[in-house]
Amino acid sequence: MENTDILIAGGGLAGLTAAARLAGTGADVTLVDPAGPTEEGGTADLRTTALLQPAIDTLDRAGAWAGMERVSAPLHCMRLIDAGGRQRIARETADFRADEISAKPFGQNVENTEIRRALEARLEAQGATRRQAAATGSFLRGARRVVRLSDGQQIAARLVIAADGRDSALRKAAGLSAHRWSYGQKALVFAVTHSAPHEGISTEIHSTGGPCTLVPMPDHEGSPSSSVVWMVPGPRAAQLAALDDPGLGTALTAETMGLYGPLTLIGGRAVWPIISQIAPKLTAPRLALVAEAVHVIPPIGAQGLNMSLRDVEVLTGLIETAEDPGAERVLRSYQSRRFPDIAARVAGVDMLNRAARAEWQPVRDLRRLGLKAIHEVQPIRQMAMRLGLGV
Numbered sequence: 001m002e003n004t005d006i007l008i009a010g011g012g013l014a015g016l017t018a019a020a021r022l023a024g025t026g027a028d029v030t031l032v033d034p035a036g037p038t039e040e041g042g043t044a045d046l047r048t049t050a051l052l053q054p055a056i057d058t059l060d061r062a063g064a065w066a067g068m069e070r071v072s073a074p075l076h077c078m079r080l081i082d083a084g085g086r087q088r089i090a091r092e093t094a095d096f097r098a099d100e101i102s103a104k105p106f107g108q109n110v111e112n113t114e115i116r117r118a119l120e121a122r123l124e125a126q127g128a129t130r131r132q133a134a135a136t137g138s139f140l141r142g143a144r145r146v147v148r149l150s151d152g153q154q155i156a157a158r159l160v161i162a163a164d165g166r167d168s169a170l171r172k173a174a175g176l177s178a179h180r181w182s183y184g185q186k187a188l189v190f191a192v193t194h195s196a197p198h199e200g201i202s203t204e205i206h207s208t209g210g211p212c213t214l215v216p217m218p219d220h221e222g223s224p225s226s227s228v229v230w231m232v233p234g235p236r237a238a239q240l241a242a243l244d245d246p247g248l249g250t251a252l253t254a255e256t257m258g259l260y261g262p263l264t265l266i267g268g269r270a271v272w273p274i275i276s277q278i279a280p281k282l283t284a285p286r287l288a289l290v291a292e293a294v295h296v297i298p299p300i301g302a303q304g305l306n307m308s309l310r311d312v313e314v315l316t317g318l319i320e321t322a323e324d325p326g327a328e329r330v331l332r333s334y335q336s337r338r339f340p341d342i343a344a345r346v347a348g349v350d351m352l353n354r355a356a357r358a359e360w361q362p363v364r365d366l367r368r369l370g371l372k373a374i375h376e377v378q379p380i381r382q383m384a385m386r387l388g389l390g391v
Contacts, residue, residue, distance in 0.1 A: 002155045004030040006325055007147055009135035009170055010163035011035055013049070013112065014291035014308040016119035018161055020062040021316050023126045027325065030155060032147070036132035037120055038113075047189050047270070048227040049115060050075055050202065050215055050302035052107035054390050055309040059115075063125075067118030072108035073216040076200035078388075080375075082368040083207040083257065090257060092368045094375035095201075096385050105200065106389065107302070109215045109227065131155075135164055137173040138287065145286035145326070159326035160287045161315070163308075166277055168293035174284035180277040180296070183353060185210050186237035187299060188230045190269035192249065193223040195261035204300070205256060206356045206367065209233050210274075211300060212255050220266055228252065229299045231274060231357070241271050274298050274353075278346045282339060283331040288315055295342050297349040300356070301388055307345060310390060314338055341390070 008019050011033025019031040051059070051072075059065040076099070082092040098106045123130065133149040140146075144156040147170070162170035171178065187210075198216040205212045210231030217225040230252065232240065240248060245265040253263045277296040282289045291308035318333050319325045355367045374380050 007157035008161045015163035018312045020122045030129040032131045034134035049305045050109045052306045055306045058309045058313045064118045064122040068114045072110045074105040079203045081205045162289045162293045166292045178279040185274040187272045192263040197224045211356045286326040298353045
């Protein structure tokens with residue numbers, strides 16, 4: 001049986017960040033990941049992530065931000081447009097500008113493949129221990145938790161961090177529950193070029209069925225480019241996914257009311273089911289849950305991975321000041337510091353998604369009035385921006 005101080009299960013972006021962040025503190029860290037390191041020329045992740053400033057700070061402390069900064073696009077403004085109603089017009093437009101509250105942009109939009117590449121390079125430079133296997137279960141043995149791996153091996157750690165996704169095997173093995181619900185929506189994810197420059201503005205359009213968001217990307221072959229997350233009811237998602245690239249570009253141009261000019265697809269596309277999930281208890285003896293093992297939300301307001309990296313940062317800060325990374329005091333503090341924020345954000349995004357997909361006219365009118373009220377009162381507008389950033 002192998003031994004380590006901290007075992008991290010899961011090689012997604014949150015697991016990789018946790019490994020790099022904790023290895024940087026001098027801890028003995030082992031990362032177990034069924035996929036293993038990304039192969040050169042492997043399938044690209046079609047998604048991007050809008051990394052908000054607190055998440056960038058975490059990646060910088062992990063030593064990985066410099067490796068992705070050069071391929072990122074700054075987010076200077078979040079533009080919300082209410083386009084509900086019978087006609088496809090912008091009934092209300094609200095700009096939330098970063099320079100009202102900070103000298104820095106809200107964050108930077110980066111392709112997930114670039115985030116992964118930078119984190120893997122950092123782990124390689126740190127000489128981190130990495131095993132290509134899945135964590136299938138665990139049990140307590142004295143002052144350690146022993147993790148069973150899919151290759152038949154076992155590793156004992158003073159702390160196990162479960163970053164193994166929404167169907168976390170370690171969460172289930174520890175008897176920790178999670179509440180999950182669906183919206184009957186799916187998200188089409190792809191990238192486009194357009195004639196009008198995005199000027200660092202992330203545009204989120206609310207009509208019916210769900211929001212459609214265009215997030216700035218670096219120019220593609222000399223043309224302005226944006227990543228797209230278009231949330232629609234499941235049947236419409238199937239219809240849109242069946243269109244060829246020109247047809248989908250035409251449909252999206254109509255959905256965005258021509259704000260960016262004609263939209264042309266680049267690269268591939270993917271369709272993702274939209275759910276929410278929350279685990280009320282984040283810990284068990286010698287075990288801490290992070291990222292999607294705890295929370296899953298619709299892609300609204302750039303909260304998903306940013307919440308996950310906030311989990312990593314809070315847990316790392318507690319571990320740095322503790323003699324024993326898996327001590328009960330550490331885990332108790334992690335639960336009390338993270339769960340209220342997680343619960344509030346899951347509930348908030350759930351409410352926003354339900355409002356964004358509403359078809360009943362009175363609800364759409366209330367949505368418009370709410371957006372107008374938040375935007376027009378400066379203290380409320382600035383408070384909303386700070387809450388969104390998590391600062």
